[in-house]
Amino acid sequence: MEKVNWKVEGMSCTNCALTVDKFLQGKGMQQVKVNFVGGDVSFEIGNGTSKQELEKGIEGLGYHVLNGEGAKSKGSKKLFRNHLQRFTWCIIFTAPLMLHMIPGIHIHFLMNPYVQLALTIPVFVIGMDFFGRSAIKSLLKGIPNMNVLIALGSIAAFVYSLYGTLTGQAEQYLFYETAAAIITLVFLGNWLEDKSVETTQAALKKLAVSQKVMANMIAYDEQHQEHIFPVESASLKVGDLVLIKSGEPVPMDSKILWGEANVNEAIVTGESIPVEKKMNDLLIGGSVVESGTLKAYITAVGEDTVLANILKLVREAQTEKPPVQQLADKISAIFVPTVLSIALLAFLGNYFFGHQPFSSSLLRSIAVLVIACPCAMGLATPAAIAVGLGRAARNGVLFKNARSLELFKSIRQVVFDKTGTLTTGQFIIAGFHATGDADDFKRIVFSLEKYSNHPIARAITKEWKVKDDIRWSKIEEIKGLGMQATDKEGNQYLAGSYKAAAAHTGDDKHNIYLLRNNELLGWIDVSDEIRPEAASVIAALKARGMTTILLSGDRKEKCEQVAAQLGIDQVIAEQTPQQKLDQISAFNAKAPTAMVGDGINDAPALAKATVGISLSDASHVAMQSAQVVLMNHGLKNLPLALGLGRHTYITIKENLFWAFAYNIVAIPVAALGFLNPTFGALVMGLSDVVLAINSVRLNFKKVA
Incomplete structure (x- = not known):
C-alpha cells in the first residue's frame, strides 16, 4: 500500500x-x-x-x-479564482440594487424591473457557476452541502422576480436585490471565513516557510581546491558539503564536520536559548546559526528531514477526528435535508396557516435557507485543533494525533520513568571516600576507568581527569565485575561493583569500590543528574491536583532518593518492562493516566497509557510508541502539553455550543419573519468567523 x-x-x-x-x-x-x-x-x-x-x-x-x-x-482557467474576486465583481452590480434600502435615496430608473434584471444577471451567473455547480455535484454524490441551500434561496428569489417581470406584475414580485444580495454577501462571508481559517493555520505556515533557503555548497576541483557557491536548499542531496556562517539558517538536516557554533533550534523545540554545537553533532534543517561558522554534510533532504516529518505528523493529526466531533459530523450529514424540510414547512405554514401573502411566505423560507449554517458545526472542531496543534508545534510539543489532544482533558495521574526522563542520563560524582591520599585515589581511579565505556566510568574520567595517569602493564574489563589492572611493579588493582569488595566490607550502598592487592582503598558514589526543570514540572502537576508516580526498573533506594528530591507522590521501583506494562494497566483502570518515558523498556507502557509522552532524545521505539513527543530535550513543556490539550477541548465545546445554539435560534427566527434573507446571508457568513476567532484565542490563552 x-x-x-x-x-x-x-x-x-x-x-x-x-x-x-x-x-x-x-x-x-x-x-x-x-x-x-x-x-x-x-x-x-x-x-x-x-x-x-x-x-x-x-x-x-x-x-x-x-x-x-x-x-x-x-492551472486555474476560471475568471475568478477566489471568493474576494467573486465578491468584488458582485458588489459592483449589487450595490445599486441596494440603494433604495437607504432612507432618503430614491433613484427612479433603478426601480425599473428590467434595469434590476440586467444588474442581477451578472451576479446570478457568477453565483450559479460556483454555488449551483457545487450544489448539483454534491446532490449527485448523495451528500448535499451548504451550497444547495444558497443556490435554492437565490434561485427562488430570482425566478420569482423574473416571473413577475415577464407577466407584468413586477411591483408584487420584485426581489432581484434579495437574489443578488444573498450571492454577494455569502461570497463576502466565505472570504472572511477563509481568512479566519487561515489564521488558525498560521503557526504551521511559519514552520513550513523555513524549508526554502539558500545554501553555501562546498565543492573541490581536480587540484583539491575548495570552491563555495550558492545553491537552493531544495537542490541539495544527501552527502553534499555545506558551509554555514553566523546568522544563516541550516539548509537541511546535517552533521558537523568542522567548527563550533551556537545554534537556535526554536523552530523545532520552541526554546529560544541557543544550543552549543561541535564536531559530529547533528543540525536540524531550519535552525539558525547565531554565532560561529560550521562545515557540515547533508544527512537528510526533503520529506526525510526532521522538520518535514513534524509537519507531516501535525497534518495527519489534523485530519483525524476526535470523539467529540463524531456527533457534529452525523448532524452535518443530515443538516441540509433537514433545513430544506424546515424551509418548506416555513413556507407552507406561513402561507396556509399564518395567512401571509405568497411573497412574504417565500421570503421567510428563503431566509431559513440562507441563515442556516452547517459549516459552523463542521468547523467547530477542526479550527480549534488546527490552532492547538499549531501552537504546540511552535513550542516544541508534537501531537501525533488529534485524539490525544482531547484525552488530556481527563488525565488525573502522570507516571514518570526515572533514567533519561526525570534525570538527564548523565552521571555525576555525588561523593567519595579514600582511606589514603585523595589525589592519589583519584589518579588510580582515572587511570583504570579511562579504558571503560561504561556511563559511570565516563562520568568519573570527565570529572577527575589527570595528566600523570598510570601506565599499566596489563588491563582488562571483567564483565559484571569492573576494571582490573596490573602496574609495572606487579601491584594488582580492581575498580568495580560491590561484588568485587564484598569480602572486605558489608556496606553495599556505593557504586564503585577500589582495591589494591585485595585491600580496600575507598569507594565512590555517583548519581544520575536530575533534570533542572523536573522539580518545577512536578510542582505544576501537583498544583493541578494530579497524582505523580515514579515507575522505574532502577533500585528502590535510588528511586526513593529522586522522588524525595522532586516531591513525587508514589514510587514503584525494580520493575521489568512487563511489570511496567501491568502497572500502567492497573493505573488506567483507576483513572486516565499519562506515561512519560524515553527508553526501549518504556515502549510497551507508553503504548498502553491513556496518553504516552516521549522525549525527543528518547529511543526510536519509545518515540514511535508515544502519542506526544516533547521536542525540547526535556520535560519543560509537559505542563504546556497538558494545558493545551485541556483548553483545546474547552474551545471545541465552546465552538460546538455556538454552532448548535446559532442554528437552533436563527432558523426559527427566520421562519417567523423576523429576519430578511439579505441580513441572513451576512449573519450566516459571520457565524463561521466567530468560531475561527474563538479558536485563534488559543494562541494567546494562558494554558500551562
Whole structure:
C-alpha cells in the first residue's frame, strides 16, 4: 500500500470533506482522512487504481488537487479564482440594487424591473457557476452541502422576480436585490471565513516557510581546491558539503564536520536559548546559526528531514477526528435535508396557516435557507485543533494525533520513568571516600576507568581527569565485575561493583569500590543528574491536583532518593518492562493516566497509557510508541502539553455550543419573519468567523 498526501482546494465545510471521503472510500482507498480546514487529504492506495483517475474524480466533484500528478497542466482557467474576486465583481452590480434600502435615496430608473434584471444577471451567473455547480455535484454524490441551500434561496428569489417581470406584475414580485444580495454577501462571508481559517493555520505556515533557503555548497576541483557557491536548499542531496556562517539558517538536516557554533533550534523545540554545537553533532534543517561558522554534510533532504516529518505528523493529526466531533459530523450529514424540510414547512405554514401573502411566505423560507449554517458545526472542531496543534508545534510539543489532544482533558495521574526522563542520563560524582591520599585515589581511579565505556566510568574520567595517569602493564574489563589492572611493579588493582569488595566490607550502598592487592582503598558514589526543570514540572502537576508516580526498573533506594528530591507522590521501583506494562494497566483502570518515558523498556507502557509522552532524545521505539513527543530535550513543556490539550477541548465545546445554539435560534427566527434573507446571508457568513476567532484565542490563552 502506498501512502498518498494531497492538498485539495475548494472544500468549505464538513459535507465537502464527507463528499471527498465517500468518493475515495468508494474507490477502495484505505485509511482515508480528509481535513477541509487545511485541505489535507491522505489515503492508502494499492488496488490498481491510478492517482490520475482519483485526481480526475476529485476534480469532478468541484475541488482542485493542488499537488497531484496533473496539477501542473491544470492551472486555474476560471475568471475568478477566489471568493474576494467573486465578491468584488458582485458588489459592483449589487450595490445599486441596494440603494433604495437607504432612507432618503430614491433613484427612479433603478426601480425599473428590467434595469434590476440586467444588474442581477451578472451576479446570478457568477453565483450559479460556483454555488449551483457545487450544489448539483454534491446532490449527485448523495451528500448535499451548504451550497444547495444558497443556490435554492437565490434561485427562488430570482425566478420569482423574473416571473413577475415577464407577466407584468413586477411591483408584487420584485426581489432581484434579495437574489443578488444573498450571492454577494455569502461570497463576502466565505472570504472572511477563509481568512479566519487561515489564521488558525498560521503557526504551521511559519514552520513550513523555513524549508526554502539558500545554501553555501562546498565543492573541490581536480587540484583539491575548495570552491563555495550558492545553491537552493531544495537542490541539495544527501552527502553534499555545506558551509554555514553566523546568522544563516541550516539548509537541511546535517552533521558537523568542522567548527563550533551556537545554534537556535526554536523552530523545532520552541526554546529560544541557543544550543552549543561541535564536531559530529547533528543540525536540524531550519535552525539558525547565531554565532560561529560550521562545515557540515547533508544527512537528510526533503520529506526525510526532521522538520518535514513534524509537519507531516501535525497534518495527519489534523485530519483525524476526535470523539467529540463524531456527533457534529452525523448532524452535518443530515443538516441540509433537514433545513430544506424546515424551509418548506416555513413556507407552507406561513402561507396556509399564518395567512401571509405568497411573497412574504417565500421570503421567510428563503431566509431559513440562507441563515442556516452547517459549516459552523463542521468547523467547530477542526479550527480549534488546527490552532492547538499549531501552537504546540511552535513550542516544541508534537501531537501525533488529534485524539490525544482531547484525552488530556481527563488525565488525573502522570507516571514518570526515572533514567533519561526525570534525570538527564548523565552521571555525576555525588561523593567519595579514600582511606589514603585523595589525589592519589583519584589518579588510580582515572587511570583504570579511562579504558571503560561504561556511563559511570565516563562520568568519573570527565570529572577527575589527570595528566600523570598510570601506565599499566596489563588491563582488562571483567564483565559484571569492573576494571582490573596490573602496574609495572606487579601491584594488582580492581575498580568495580560491590561484588568485587564484598569480602572486605558489608556496606553495599556505593557504586564503585577500589582495591589494591585485595585491600580496600575507598569507594565512590555517583548519581544520575536530575533534570533542572523536573522539580518545577512536578510542582505544576501537583498544583493541578494530579497524582505523580515514579515507575522505574532502577533500585528502590535510588528511586526513593529522586522522588524525595522532586516531591513525587508514589514510587514503584525494580520493575521489568512487563511489570511496567501491568502497572500502567492497573493505573488506567483507576483513572486516565499519562506515561512519560524515553527508553526501549518504556515502549510497551507508553503504548498502553491513556496518553504516552516521549522525549525527543528518547529511543526510536519509545518515540514511535508515544502519542506526544516533547521536542525540547526535556520535560519543560509537559505542563504546556497538558494545558493545551485541556483548553483545546474547552474551545471545541465552546465552538460546538455556538454552532448548535446559532442554528437552533436563527432558523426559527427566520421562519417567523423576523429576519430578511439579505441580513441572513451576512449573519450566516459571520457565524463561521466567530468560531475561527474563538479558536485563534488559543494562541494567546494562558494554558500551562
